[in-house]
Amino acid sequence: MIGALRTWTDQFLGRGAAAITVPIFDGALKPNQILEQAEIFAELEAPEDLATDGTSLFVADGASVLRYDGDTATTAVQVDRRITGLAIAPSGGLAVALDGTEVRVIGGPNDGRSWTRVAGKRLNAANAICATADGRLLVTDGSQTQPYDRWCHDLMSLGRSGRLLELDLADGSGREIANGLAYAFGVASVGKDVWVCESWAHRVVAHGEGRWGLPVVSRLPCYPSRLASAADGDYWLTAFTCRTQLVEFVLRQKAYRTRMMREIDPRYWIAPALTSGNTFLEPLQGAHLKMRGIHKPWAPPRSYGLVMRLAPDGLIRYSLHSRVDGKNHGVVAAVECYGTLFVLAKGRRRILKLPVAELERRLLS
Amino acid sequence: MTVPIVELRKATKKYAGVPAIEDIDFALLPGEIHTLVGENGAGKSTLTKAMAGVVPLTSGQMLIEGREVQPQTPVEALHLGIAMVFQETSLVPTMTVAQNLFLGQERFFNRLRGIYIAAQQFLQTLQFDVDPTATVSLLGAAKKQMVEIARAVLHKAKVIIFDEPTASLTPEEKKYFFDLVFNLKARGVTVIFISHALEEALLVSDRITVLRDGKLVVTDRKENFDRARLVQAMVGRDLSQTLYGQRKTTMRPAGKRVLSIENLRMAAMVKNNSLSVFAGQITGVFGLVGSGRTETFKVAAGVIKRDIMYGGEVLLNDKPVRYLVPAPAIRDGIVYVTEDRKLEGFFETKSIADNIYLGFLAKMRGARKLVSKREATQVAERLIERLNIRAISKDVKAIELSGGNQQKLVIAKSLVQEPEVIIFDEPTRGVDVNAITEIHQLINRLADEGKAVAVVSSYLPEVMALSDRILVCRMGKVVEEFSALEATEEKIMYAAIH
Numbered sequence: 001m002i003g004a005l006r007t008w009t010d011q012f013l014g015r016g017a018a019a020i021t022v023p024i025f026d027g028a029l030k031p032n033q034i035l036e037q038a039e040i041f042a043e044l045e046a047p048e049d050l051a052t053d054g055t056s057l058f059v060a061d062g063a064s065v066l067r068y069d070g071d072t073a074t075t076a077v078q079v080d081r082r083i084t085g086l087a088i089a090p091s092g093g094l095a096v097a098l099d100g101t102e103v104r105v106i107g108g109p110n111d112g113r114s115w116t117r118v119a120g121k122r123l124n125a126a127n128a129i130c131a132t133a134d135g136r137l138l139v140t141d142g143s144q145t146q147p148y149d150r151w152c153h154d155l156m157s158l159g160r161s162g163r164l165l166e167l168d169l170a171d172g173s174g175r176e177i178a179n180g181l182a183y184a185f186g187v188a189s190v191g192k193d194v195w196v197c198e199s200w201a202h203r204v205v206a207h208g209e210g211r212w213g214l215p216v217v218s219r220l221p222c223y224p225s226r227l228a229s230a231a232d233g234d235y236w237l238t239a240f241t242c243r244t245q246l247v248e249f250v251l252r253q254k255a256y257r258t259r260m261m262r263e264i265d266p267r268y269w270i271a272p273a274l275t276s277g278n279t280f281l282e283p284l285q286g287a288h289l290k291m292r293g294i295h296k297p298w299a300p301p302r303s304y305g306l307v308m309r310l311a312p313d314g315l316i317r318y319s320l321h322s323r324v325d326g327k328n329h330g331v332v333a334a335v336e337c338y339g340t341l342f343v344l345a346k347g348r349r350r351i352l353k354l355p356v357a358e359l360e361r362r363l364l365s
Numbered sequence: 366m367t368v369p370i371v372e373l374r375k376a377t378k379k380y381a382g383v384p385a386i387e388d389i390d391f392a393l394l395p396g397e398i399h400t401l402v403g404e405n406g407a408g409k410s411t412l413t414k415a416m417a418g419v420v421p422l423t424s425g426q427m428l429i430e431g432r433e434v435q436p437q438t439p440v441e442a443l444h445l446g447i448a449m450v451f452q453e454t455s456l457v458p459t460m461t462v463a464q465n466l467f468l469g470q471e472r473f474f475n476r477l478r479g480i481y482i483a484a485q486q487f488l489q490t491l492q493f494d495v496d497p498t499a500t501v502s503l504l505g506a507a508k509k510q511m512v513e514i515a516r517a518v519l520h521k522a523k524v525i526i527f528d529e530p531t532a533s534l535t536p537e538e539k540k541y542f543f544d545l546v547f548n549l550k551a552r553g554v555t556v557i558f559i560s561h562a563l564e565e566a567l568l569v570s571d572r573i574t575v576l577r578d579g580k581l582v583v584t585d586r587k588e589n590f591d592r593a594r595l596v597q598a599m600v601g602r603d604l605s606q607t608l609y610g611q612r613k614t615t616m617r618p619a620g621k622r623v624l625s626i627e628n629l630r631m632a633a634m635v636k637n638n639s640l641s642v643f644a645g646q647i648t649g650v651f652g653l654v655g656s657g658r659t660e661t662f663k664v665a666a667g668v669i670k671r672d673i674m675y676g677g678e679v680l681l682n683d684k685p686v687r688y689l690v691p692a693p694a695i696r697d698g699i700v701y702v703t704e705d706r707k708l709e710g711f712f713e714t715k716s717i718a719d720n721i722y723l724g725f726l727a728k729m730r731g732a733r734k735l736v737s738k739r740e741a742t743q744v745a746e747r748l749i750e751r752l753n754i755r756a757i758s759k760d761v762k763a764i765e766l767s768g769g770n771q772q773k774l775v776i777a778k779s780l781v782q783e784p785e786v787i788i789f790d791e792p793t794r795g796v797d798v799n800a801i802t803e804i805h806q807l808i809n810r811l812a813d814e815g816k817a818v819a820v821v822s823s824y825l826p827e828v829m830a831l832s833d834r835i836l837v838c839r840m841g842k843v844v845e846e847f848s849a850l851e852a853t854e855e856k857i858m859y860a861a862i863h
Contacts, residue, residue: 014675016685021627021678024639027619027834030846218683219625245628315621 018252022243023202023221028308028316034359035305036326041342041353042073049086049128049226050344050351051094052337058094059344059351060086065094077106084148087129087137089169095137097126100148103139103167110169118165118174125151128226132189137167138177140184140196152271154183155200155223156250156257164196164207177207186226188235190312195235197224202243204314216314222306223272225332230309231356234317236334239306240346241272246283274330275347276302303329305345318363320354328352368431370395370555371416371447371524376425378411385411386579389425393524393557398550400558400566400587403576403599403797409559412576413526416557417449418442446523450513450530458502462488462495462512466519491515492541505655514542518549525549526557529795531565537653543569561797562824563595575599599798613849616833620644622683623817624699624786626665629677634660636841637677642786642817647808649832650821650843651857657841658821659704662788666701667694681786695727698785702776704794704821710775713764717756717774718745720763724778748777753803769800776807787811790821805831825854837861 010016025031046062057068058076060083067076077094085097093108101123104114116123118141125142132138144161146154154161162184164177177194178184186197186204193208195216203218204227217224222239230236250257250270260269270283283302305322322328322345330347336356343352369392376389386408393399401409414420416427418436427434429445436442439449456465463477463484471480484497493511501509510530517525527546531539546556546569560566566573567587574584575598582598624642629635635657642648652658663669665679667688678685681697688694691701703709711720722741726733745759752773756766763774772792779787789808793801808831812818822828828835835852837845837860845860 013673015687019628019678019685020675022639023625023627024641024843026639026641026836026843026846027622027643215683219680315619317618 020245020248020252022245022248023219025221025242025321029221029319031321031323032319032363033323033326034320034354034362035307035322035328035331035343035345035352038320038328038343038352038354041071041351042068043348043350045349046082047344047346047349047351048082048084048332050228050333050335050342051086051088052335052342053088054337057335057337057342058086058088060084060096065096079104079106084125085127085129085139087131089137090131090133090135091169095129095131097123097129097139100125100127100142102126103129103137105169113169113172115167115172115174118163118167119176121163121176123165124148125154127184128186130187130189130227135169137169138187138189138194139165139167140181140187141165142183142185142199151183151185151199152266152269152273153261156261156269156271158251159183159200162198164194166194178213186224186237188227188229190235195227197227197237199223199225199240204237204310217310217316222304226334228333228335230336231339233312235310235312236336236341237308237310238331238334238343239304239308240274240330240332242301242304242306243272244301246270247272273303273347274332276329303347305329305331305343305347307331307334307341307343318359320359367394369393369428370430372426372428372431373412373416374426374428376412376415376427377423378415378420379423384423384579386415386576389576389579389581391574391581391584393555394572395555396550396553397571398546398556398558398569400560400570400573401576402560402563402566402573402595403582407576407599407797408579409576410528411579413449413528413557413559416442416524417447417526419449443520443522447526448517448520448522448524449526449528450510450517451528456501456509456512456516458500460501461497462499462501462504463497465501465512466497466516468516470519487519488515491518491545511538514545518545522554524555524557526559528559529561530558531560531562539565561795561801563592563798564826566595567592596798613830613832616849617646617812619646619834620815620817623681624665624819625678625680625683626661627678627680629661629664629679630672630675631657631660631664631669632672634841635664635671638838638842639677640836640843642819644785644817645812645815646833647812647818647820647831649828649835650819650838651823651825651828651835652838652861653823656838656861658838659790661838662701662790662819662821665694665786666699666788667691668701692727695782695784696730698783699788700779700782700784700786701788702779702790702792704790706771706775711763711771711778714762716760716762717749717754717766718742718759720774721745721748721777721781725781728782744781748781751780752777752807767797767800769796769803772796772800772804776804780811784816786817786819788819788821791823792820793822793824793827801827825857828857829854 010018044061049060051058059066063079064075065077066073081098083096084100087095089095089105089108091109094106097103102116123141124144125148127142128140130138141163143154143159160180160182162181163179166177167174182198182200185199188195193206195204195206197204202220204216206214206216222242225238225240228236268281301324305328307320309317327348328345332346333344335342339356341354341356371393373391377387378385403409415422418439418441463480466484467480481497488495495508495511570587573587575582621644622641623644627639629638638661650658664671667690725744754770754773792804820831833849835847836843
């Protein structure tokens, strides 16, 4: 009863869960244009994920995995379905998620092992894979209700059906580490813990010995995506777009959302996007207002590009941005390979290349 | 030889036998701008108060245009042509600006509308943006100061004494003020100007007098001074190695986000403002008066309330908090060190120890039935030593302390609460150079200890000397962020104005 009254007053006064607020990009998240100014390493048809074995860069592009040694690309793997997640298997070979509904190992001693059901439930939107040192695979299954491509539907339905799974390469078993996640997208093995991104909850949480769902980073001003190890024990966390008050408002208006989802083409929803500015039918992306005789840009971002470097304790050390007026948006993966950071901007189907030492010198000195 | 318009010979003023000024020979030349500088307690205010008839001299002579006078009241001094604009506002808070301007000059049949029109015209000639119909108690510190200045100008005094006139003014307002001072000079008015801001002294003065410990150290033309010589004369030692006025060359890395303000709204003052304060760092907040910086932090600390509906969120360690009064904020670890220490900072008739202990008690949940004198003594002694509060004893009343020590007392009251987030609002306003150095060192020490520190200041060199990151506020929200290393005065000021 008290809870219901609290909810009602919160909704009436715009407080608590009904406060339409968004954290600010400041401190280590202060915007810059580094991603926008980054060198374009490759432009591909349908890139989805990145992985590295320390010497080569692997890119999931449609139904194939490309291997880059330097600037030279060769096809390492060709499958029959689109690859939605990619990792280097611990004992050799590649682990891939196929259309979100299957995880399969290709090559190496466990070649051909696959999983389509874990803990009695079908894989539905498997989107990230991480190999652990002790021979397991950690997988995030974004949503149990919406397939991989319909992530925006899951957001607009306030989905909370994501799962974190552990797959044993040795015996082919699988178990559920966590469920009910607000779109699980991105996983990393951190010591004895597992970090998993909950995109719709704007946080990274840790699961491990005695720590279940403990936030590592919370209240992010963005929708986090995949995690990857960096040198010196740090982690790269990507975000495919940032939060806005407009979208937060829409997420709290059930009748509006329902009608929008029923009647409007998803490309024109008031919702986050991997890319924007393609048509005038999209919600307003940039505008200006006049203040004291000066035109000032005003840009509620719909798509954005962001990479963050996390310390092992979860502190954000620095961040790389492609701002609202940029193009390299919809960042879903970043891996560090031989001192170079490769970033996948899915919105523009580009892979960007940034020298890490130069970044550190520029941002930390 | 020019006859001084005001001259003091062997002027001495003692309070309870203790000299505040001693054997001072001071000459004020007609039409000059003469700046008095010195640490708090150096005797600047006493010297000028003696001229303005606020306090009588214990011994010595005062001459106006060669004629010996002994003004016993400010009214007598005003009739002799000397007016003083006080550091502490002397306006009647319940009256309007216009009524305050014309107080004591009312005609028998007074027409309110006529006063408002006259006041409006007069304020416009001074380029002061103050509504003559506004009640003084509702004005901010800067606007009250403007009214004080306007009133002195209105009285057509031959000598106008300004005691710390620019302390509460924004850079834009300061420019207007200096234009006004130069205007007064052009009209033949002589100006005495007390200031802690040495750059101002070097900028506007014709001559500068330095006082120290109640004695006149030196009087010279401003061309013969530079900043180092002034500081040397004021404190009697070289402060060039201290933090005062120096730019930062390194910055601390940010710790975890401790205080986060999201889309805060508070009436017309704060408009959708968002910012974060991180542990182990000093976050400097700069902005002109009315930019909403003070109000934002007052809301965070529970001193004032945000909008009832859709007022935004304040988060402490990522948990939403909403304080209606400061006490729960203090218990949670947020303290606000006020910009107006005399009004909000301490109980001026209570002792140092009592004031600190009251701060200590504020941290407790609920009212204490019994208070311990011994505990109060121990707490006070610890804080007095830590902050180097200079007083004869811990039982000295707060009102008897110098400005710098009063400010340290306000900080001590806050630090005794062992806060996690400390918000300093104008921490060195009206404080002498030596105290500034000590307060800056303390603020740096707090950040080094891992506290989340926010410093709100209108003084750009202070913001730049202290801050690891600088937020600039304009029109109710943060509009720009600079790291300490990339910030320049020009960049900050540009962001604050445009």
